Amino acid sequence: MSILVNKNTKVLVQGITGKIGRAQTKYMLDAGTNIVAGVTPGKEGTKVYGIPVYDTVKEAKENHDIDASVLFVPASIARECVIEAAKNKIKLITLITEHTPVHDVMEMKSYIDKSDSLLIGPTTPGIISPGECKIGILPTNMFTPGSVGVISRSGTLSYEVSAILSDNNIGQSTVVGMGADLVAGTNLIDILKLFNSDKNTKLVVLIGEVGGSQEEDAAEYIKNEMNKPVVAYIAGGSAPDGKRMGHAGAIVEGGKGSAESKISHLTSSGVKVVSFLFEIPEVVKKLLQ
């Protein structure tokens, strides 16, 4: 078992004929992902690795059952591609694209929040339930099936922590990259909730980083609702401060956002916070005993 994606998930690739879309489609197929269709406007009738390509999401949906879409589209059109997927009632939308304007992200998030869809990303490596399904660009050889859920705000650290766990014979139920942008389609709490009710996830590893207040919010949820152990690492404790200008950011965050703030909120909610990633396997093993 897993969250969000499993071996039955039928996947659409938007932007399948581009250089990156094509290459990543191959990697996803190799990882066992059930890709049923692709979309690139103007390319209907062609195939990518045997997968039929359509002009629009609507036509792909008319011809196939689709549960999830993964997007490799230019940042300038990411907003409309996400909304196209949501309008066609695709439940899970994963936007890999980097450098999407934040005003576009706010707009798509607002749209998604009013729909039944879930948006992961942008700037996410995607989601993998090892051995079952991979949606996105995560390098498959880092992951092994198991019962630890991983949520990471950083893409590369989701690989690193999973690889370290795998190396210590600790498999993962599902690994979710939240996306690194200022605004994410989905917040940590949304994914924690899914892990909390997934009976095959026994423990959650949370990789946070400085900036924003998602970890502080997550700490509150963990304290009140979480019925399984959480281990966390916050990246950026020794990172230099960004150059600041204007007061608005500081007023909104209200003292949250620093590594210290996140670590103290999580610790007081019963989360075991480690100083370095390499400490995680030992802590996980102890908690799972």
Next chain:
Amino acid sequence: MRLYEYEAKKIFYSNEIKIPKSKMVYSSKDAKKAVQEIGFPVVVKSQTLIGGRGKAGGIKIVDEIKDLEKTVEEILQLEIKGYKANGVLIEEKLNIKQELYCGITIDRTLGKAVIMISSEGGIDIETVANKDPDKIMKFMIDPTEEKFSYEFIEFVKKLDFSGKLLLKISNVVKKLFEIFNNYDCKIAEINPIVITDQNDVICADAVLEIDDSALFRHPNFKKRKLNSMNEREKHFNKKGATYVRLDGNIGLICSGAGLGMATMDLINNYENMSPANFLETGGGITEDLVFDCMELIIEIPDIKGILLNLYGGINPIHEGAKGVARAIKKHNLKIPIVAKALGNRQEETWKILEKSGVVVVKNFETRKAVETLAKILEGESV
């Protein structure tokens, strides 16, 4: 991309937000001319992109012509947190009755714009925010909904303004919100909005930060940004890489921000090592980009070693390896270079790196790579 105050004020002016009479100058000679138009007393304001310039002496009031030259020269020479002024703004001094604050930014969790206003504006607004948060009104705005004038009036009315002042202030807030949206801003802030003794409402300062990812929609600012960069910075920018120079002795190239921060945490744990830079490539690795990264790092004085930490998810790390090899060959590099590179096409990557004399750490843990570099620097064999 942060705009200078004078640039932001130009945008305000063209959007019918009132600003003080002002002129941007680059010498004390031009300052004298500017004063002839504006009239004493004037405020001389350093144009830098760093906050806290008032407290650092970058804003001075000049009452008489005899003090003008000296003050302008001082401010032109003044370094604030390492940055010199890009000219000074000569501005009419307003007769202040009251100072307000208005800031618009993004609530990262909700993904909505948040407008904040307070009737206690001025340089201590963050103190107000900490001690008396109720004195700052916050309004969340759904980005898909149009906002009407009456809503801004309702909003500003909570600060107990009435009559013409109410209309003037709510109009400024509305215009600022339009600028925030139309210019793809991450921050739009006026601190203070001045109410003068004549009950005029004038914006005495202006902060705008445009989202870099949206510069394709603002070609003028994109051009200005590119003009301010050298070729290498342009290349970095185009590829979406981030480079920050730090004080240490270990060069760092990482393929993600989180990975970069985690690697810095580990390096800082050693007494004789600290990061000389923060460099994350994002998903745009090419041979040339990594070659440029290498050239940038080896220029740093006192650099003792280089650590590469790369993942091949979307990144072709074997191409990155070619860039490393090219830089080593071109500059006949002898300093120790340790690489951890995992993911798609890792074996190919390792082969290229090892052939160039790079020590490749094949373990999953960044700790091992940092340890290896530390050992080499201490003369141990690995």
